[in-house]
Amino acid sequence: MWDYSETVKEHFYNPKNAGAIEEANAVGDVGSISCGDALRLTLKVEPETEIILDAGFQTFGCGSAIASSSALTEMVKGKTLDEALKISNQDIADFLDGLPPEKMHCSVMGREALQAAVANYRGEEWVDDHEEGALVCKCFAIDEVMIRDTIRENNLSSVQDVTNYTKAGGGCSSCHEGIENILMEEMQARGETFMPGAIQKKKAKPAAQPLVTLETPEPAAAPAAGGMSAFQRYKKIEEVIEKVRPNLQADRGDCELLDIDGKNIYVSLVGACSGCQMAAMTVGGIQQKMIEALGEFVKIIPVDKAQYAAQLAQKQATASA
Amino acid sequence: MNDIYLDNNATTKCDPLVVEAMLPFFTEQFGNPSSLHSFGNKVGLALKNARKSVQKLIGAEHDSEIIFTSCGSESDSTAIMSALKAQPNRTEIITTVVEHPAVLNLCEYLETEGYTIHKLKVDGKGNLDMDEYKSLLSDNVAIVSVMWANNETGTIFPVEEMAELADEAGVVFHTDAVQAVGKLPIDLENSAIHMLSISGHKLHAPKGVGVLYLKRGVRFRPLLRGGHQERGRRAGTENVASIVGLGVAAELALQNMEHENTVVKAMRDRLQEGILAAVPNAFVTGNPDNRLPNTANIAFEYIEGEAILLLMNKMGIAASSGSACTSGSLEPSHVMKAMGIPYTAAHGTVRFSLSRYNTMEEVERVIEAVPPIVAKLRKLSPYWGESGPVENPEQAFAPVYA
Numbered sequence: 001m002w003d004y005s006e007t008v009k010e011h012f013y014n015p016k017n018a019g020a021i022e023e024a025n026a027v028g029d030v031g032s033i034s035c036g037d038a039l040r041l042t043l044k045v046e047p048e049t050e051i052i053l054d055a056g057f058q059t060f061g062c063g064s065a066i067a068s069s070s071a072l073t074e075m076v077k078g079k080t081l082d083e084a085l086k087i088s089n090q091d092i093a094d095f096l097d098g099l100p101p102e103k104m105h106c107s108v109m110g111r112e113a114l115q116a117a118v119a120n121y122r123g124e125e126w127v128d129d130h131e132e133g134a135l136v137c138k139c140f141a142i143d144e145v146m147i148r149d150t151i152r153e154n155n156l157s158s159v160q161d162v163t164n165y166t167k168a169g170g171g172c173s174s175c176h177e178g179i180e181n182i183l184m185e186e187m188q189a190r191g192e193t194f195m196p197g198a199i200q201k202k203k204a205k206p207a208a209q210p211l212v213t214l215e216t217p218e219p220a221a222a223p224a225a226g227g228m229s230a231f232q233r234y235k236k237i238e239e240v241i242e243k244v245r246p247n248l249q250a251d252r253g254d255c256e257l258l259d260i261d262g263k264n265i266y267v268s269l270v271g272a273c274s275g276c277q278m279a280a281m282t283v284g285g286i287q288q289k290m291i292e293a294l295g296e297f298v299k300i301i302p303v304d305k306a307q308y309a310a311q312l313a314q315k316q317a318t319a320s321a
Numbered sequence: 322m323n324d325i326y327l328d329n330n331a332t333t334k335c336d337p338l339v340v341e342a343m344l345p346f347f348t349e350q351f352g353n354p355s356s357l358h359s360f361g362n363k364v365g366l367a368l369k370n371a372r373k374s375v376q377k378l379i380g381a382e383h384d385s386e387i388i389f390t391s392c393g394s395e396s397d398s399t400a401i402m403s404a405l406k407a408q409p410n411r412t413e414i415i416t417t418v419v420e421h422p423a424v425l426n427l428c429e430y431l432e433t434e435g436y437t438i439h440k441l442k443v444d445g446k447g448n449l450d451m452d453e454y455k456s457l458l459s460d461n462v463a464i465v466s467v468m469w470a471n472n473e474t475g476t477i478f479p480v481e482e483m484a485e486l487a488d489e490a491g492v493v494f495h496t497d498a499v500q501a502v503g504k505l506p507i508d509l510e511n512s513a514i515h516m517l518s519i520s521g522h523k524l525h526a527p528k529g530v531g532v533l534y535l536k537r538g539v540r541f542r543p544l545l546r547g548g549h550q551e552r553g554r555r556a557g558t559e560n561v562a563s564i565v566g567l568g569v570a571a572e573l574a575l576q577n578m579e580h581e582n583t584v585v586k587a588m589r590d591r592l593q594e595g596i597l598a599a600v601p602n603a604f605v606t607g608n609p610d611n612r613l614p615n616t617a618n619i620a621f622e623y624i625e626g627e628a629i630l631l632l633m634n635k636m637g638i639a640a641s642s643g644s645a646c647t648s649g650s651l652e653p654s655h656v657m658k659a660m661g662i663p664y665t666a667a668h669g670t671v672r673f674s675l676s677r678y679n680t681m682e683e684v685e686r687v688i689e690a691v692p693p694i695v696a697k698l699r700k701l702s703p704y705w706g707e708s709g710p711v712e713n714p715e716q717a718f719a720p721v722y723a
Contacts, residue, residue, distance in 0.1 A: 015701065
């Protein structure tokens with residue numbers, strides 16, 4: 001069964017603001033009955049100030065759908081409509097101390113209900129820009145339409161590409177076969193053949209290194225692998241970090257290079273990335289890219305920036321003492 | 322109070338006698354049954370006995386018709402792939418829309434490989450159309466694979482009759498009987514069924530052991546090639562301890578067959594009647610007049626299954642659901658969809674599956690616990706009014722797809 005946080009459980013077992021608001025002047029109905037999750041959000045908005053005086057929800061859905069609905073109503077009460085609209089689905093998930101990746105769509109539904117209710121209040125028509133397609137990646141809820149469009153627009157030709165552009169396939173990898181089938185069709189349509197080997201072609205191995213180093217060399221003296229000078233290697237590492245940052249920033253996160261100690265590369269993940277359940281996956285992704293770029297094994301270690309600086313200072317103090 | 326386990330179609334508790342019989346095979350009886358020396362010989366004998374008791378449970382004519390595998394899925398794959406490999410000129414498969422994924426997903430994969438898959442449809446009660454079936458039997462069909470009893474609803478298919486028809490048409494007939502074996506009397510010697518799959522853990526044996534019954538004379542190609550185990554039909558050193566466990570479980574299943582169809586059935590009936598009497602807008606899915614004695618699948622309209630299960634779990638009651646969330650997909654159970662159950666009910670289906678370890682006292686506790694849970698969730702539902710569904714529920718609440 002799902003690994004729900006205590007907050008999710010609390011909001012599910014004892015939901016807040018359940019039921020419709022009697023004098024509601026904003027209603028948002030969203031969800032999909034075929035998918036088994038649907039939500040009606042009712043708000044009572046003070047016309048002069050546009051402050052949400054009261055909020056209520058009615059939800060047909062699973063535990064996390066009910067918890068997300070309950071959280072949403074708690075979050076919007078007392079806010080103005082414009083303030084409320086700033087709430088992202090990640091905010092709802094954070095409020096609940098996280099949701100399992102497969103359940104993130106519940107928080108998306110909450111956000112969309114809010115948008116729909118505000119549109120209803122303002123007399124606008126709310127159109128969902130979601131295109132319906134068969135769900136391919138269940139971890140990140142990415143459907144076939146999205147994957148096909150992205151492959152076409154960017155001329156993608158590998159599962160890794162698709163993962164980098166859409167996140168699809170970046171979780172449990174059980175959809176890789178499905179993504180490959182889509183790639184095969186799309187590439188055929190543009191006159192190419194999709195014919196990957198079962199394993200990645202290996203890059204030429206760097207000069208043989210002993211499997212076990214008996215004496216740990218001083219980090220500063222560690223020879224740069226892949227025929228790079230220490231400076232070139234540093235530039236390369238920096239380059240990889242710079243490349244992944246736009247992706248993280250798109251998800252309201254960021255990554256900063258702190259230190260390089262031999263094979264250990266210390267970074268700090270900030271914003272939405274830190275503490276997010278996807279952090280481990282993010283780190284794995286950066287590490288993979290780093291290994292590919294450097295042609296050697298390295299380890300990405302996420303650390304708290306302030307703590308790390310303090311540790312470093314202490315180390316230096318003991319060294320000089 | 323002890324927790325109540327009503328999810329026996331998912332898996333069952335190992336019978337203590339099964340565990341006891343298995344234990345020596347982890348310690349002193351460690352020999353390889355293929356070895357000539359006494360270490361191996363005794364173990365070989367234990368396998369022989371297990372084979373005999375499985376043979377007896379399903380009424381097979383010869384004990385050599387029993388092939389031990391690792392699970393029901395392996396048995397299903399072996400059966401279907403064997404029929405295709407042994408008859409390369411035949412490129413069609415007949416199955417049903419409500420099969421277990423072990424068969425359905427394999428067939429969907431084979432479709433991409435160029436095979437033609439005919440999936441028999443079911444009516445609102447989950448019954449097959451025999452005329453549709455008859456019209457599809459031909460020399461192009463490599464194998465018919467139809468489950469004996471449905472895992473979600475317990476609905477029983479007329480596999481013996483269907484096997485006769487296939488046999489007459491010269492078509493191999495396989496049945497996934499993992500839910501039926503141990504709950505329904507089976508007499509394979511006097512049937513036309515050519516292949517049948519069993520899963521140990523559905524009948525109080527451990528997980529990781531299964532059986533493929535292969536009628537003598539049916540041409541066969543192994544899935545796993547290698548050593549000569551199981552007469553070259555399934556290579557790989559035998560999972561001895563589990564096979565011994567399955568042997569004991571098969572004996573116990575035979576002894577309890579009557580109990581299953583009287584006492585367990587009575588508990589199931591009481592559970593169903595008790596819940597339906599107390600909960601409005603709830604109904605039984607599948608065919609209540611022709612189903613496994615231990616299974617009741619009840620749809621609670623206008624609420625969602627995972628939410629029901631979570632609240633039941635909090636009360637110490639374990640069952641399962643056909644909702645999208647619990648199946649890990651975004652669609653409700655394919656079985657409910659195939660029967661045309663509306664989404665507002667399909668997502669709220671709960672499967673109660675009992676075993677000989679349940680008691681009437683537990684059943685009464687569940688009957689008490691379920692109605693307030695349903696009522697609590699309906700209070701949250703946009704489809705539910707003060708004391709019943711809102712008028713024209715589907716129009717009253719028609720959300721924008723998000």
